[in-house]
Amino acid sequence: MQPDPFDNLRQQEDAAEKAKDRAKQKAHAELEDIKWLMGVKRGRRVVYGILERAGVWRLSFHTNALQMAFNEGCRNEGLALLSKLQLHCPELQSLMLKESKDE
Numbered sequence: 001m002q003p004d005p006f007d008n009l010r011q012q013e014d015a016a017e018k019a020k021d022r023a024k025q026k027a028h029a030e031l032e033d034i035k036w037l038m039g040v041k042r043g044r045r046v047v048y049g050i051l052e053r054a055g056v057w058r059l060s061f062h063t064n065a066l067q068m069a070f071n072e073g074c075r076n077e078g079l080a081l082l083s084k085l086q087l088h089c090p091e092l093q094s095l096m097l098k099e100s101k102d103e
Contacts, residue, residue, distance in 0.1 A: 030084075031084070031088055034084055034085070034088065034089065035088065035089055035092075038085065038089050038092040038093070038096065039092065041099065044092065044095065044096035044099060044100075045099070045100075047081070047085070047096060048096050048097075048099075048100045050078065050081065051078050051081060051082060053074075053078075054074045054075055054077055054078025054079075054081070055071055055074055055075040055078060056075060056078040056079060056082055060072040060075050
């Protein structure tokens, strides 16, 4: 009996489907983790501190190009987190900003 030439293709498709499912589960878990963290005042303080240190609310400019690239990389990570907050828990993001202003 000759091997089916489509077996390898099916295996690749199955592997790609499994990888897609794992990525979807990981993204869902990350979203739930962010909601959980933002659900308590202590967690919102931690997230605000991360965003502040990342430089989300300041310019990345520096006269040294390497320092500016580093600053922009940090800011990019902070903006990615901020985007997730705005998309998935905007009311908690607003609360976090209000609480940080009050402190």
